[in-house]
Amino acid sequence: MISPWPLPDGMSAELFLAEYWQKQPLLIKAAFPAFETPLSPEEIAGMACEEGIESRLILDRSGKKDSDTPWQLSHGPFDEALFSELPESHWTLLIQEVHKYVPVLAQLLESFRFIPNWRIDDIMVSYSPIDGSVGPHVDQYDVFLLQGLGRKRWQISSAEVNDSDLIPGLDLRILSQFDAQQSWELEVGDMLYLPPGVSHHGVALGDSLTYSIGFRAPAECDLITSFVDYLAEERLPTSHYRDPDLTLQQHPGEISPAALKHVREIINSMPVTDDDIARWFGQVVTQSKSGDHVEPQPQPLNVEAFVGRFQQGETLWRCELSRFACIDQASSVLLFVAGNIEALDVSLKDAVYLLCDQRIHTVEAWRELLASNDNCALLCRLYNDGHLYFENDHG
Ligand code: SIN
Ligand code: CO
Helix, strand or coil: CCCCCCCCCCCCHHHHHHHCCCCCCEEECCCCCCCCCCCCHHHHHHHHCCCCCCEEEEEECCCCCCCCCCEEEEECCCCCCHHHHCCCCCEEEEECCHHHCCHHHHHHHHHHCCCCHHHEEEEEEEEECCCCCCCCECCCCCEEEEEEECCEEEEEECCCCCHHHECCCCCCCCECCCCCCEEEEECCCCEEEECCCCEEEEEECCCEEEEEEEECCCCHHHHHHHHHHHHHHHHCCCCCCCCCCCCCCCCCCCCCHHHHHHHHHHHHCCCCCHHHHHHHHHHHHHCCCCCCCCCCCCCCCCHHHHHHHHHCCCCEEECCCCCEEEEECCCCEEEEECCEEEEECHHHHHHHHHHHHCCEECHHHHCCHHHCHHHHHHHHHHHHCCCEEEHHHHC
16 A cells, blocks of 8 residues: 655655754645545544543634633533534534544554654544634644645644643633734645644634644653653662761751762662663553553464465554554564563564554565564464454454
């Protein structure tokens, strides 16, 4: 399957990364010229009624004098009856992680291979009738906003935003004042890239669907606490604070500079190796965000039967509930699947790279690698554990 190139004609990935990524917005007209939404507004409404799918509804009441709040947020799952009661305009329904449920959307991610997979968070879809919006706001992560149906006007501003610029008392972070610096009308297949920190306001000009390809930007404090938790479980020192060199203090109520120095030495001597960072980080970034996990194959195959099926030409797909990543180490290759880690022999490196780079696997791409029993056993195990499936398994 060929993934369309989503950057403007003549723009290389290198140029995009150097000039735009995390730096400045980019409007890409006809990024996906023949884009056809795989989801209809009705299907999106149906998903919003399902347990286990993260959905939100944002009602814009800012123009209503009788409303006690300018913006209303509610979380799904919703009752089907709600959709017949909603007004004809001024609302947006959002569904998170749609790439997990719609394999064609996961395939769309293949067009963004110029950014490492682990940086990708999810694809979110929004449906709005005319004048629907989620309000002017700013995100802390990069996003590509792809127009999937109808038209939407996007206005943006690079002016700095502080918490005092938000409408108080809402459970949404909406700006009380938004002065657009640029404005565009996006049509189906057009896409707008926004780096973190650029305020944006999208308003539907009729029935509109937007797919947001969102990137993850973990908060540094979350990274640090997560790493310390990991180390604590792995092997933090078990020894206790000791001070055989304690001298008499004039003020027993004081925590002395010597005590603080000793505590700092304990913290500085935390046994952190590059291997710790690699193992922890790979596990963290491949963990599922919503805690969902794959089901093992009800009828596991032995390696011979599995390879037989693959060689007959059946395509093998990645189950999107499982994230894959790898780290090349001198003596082994670390494979991370859905938060689990395996240190594999370097002879499996090519297979591991292919597994982590591609979402869809064909026997043509694997033909040479299938000559190795270890590669076959690895693929078969991932299949039996539910991380890969044959396209035909799902009808
Ligand atoms: C939308 O789809 O209208 C909102 C997406 C976003 O602002 O991130
Ligand atoms: Co946004």
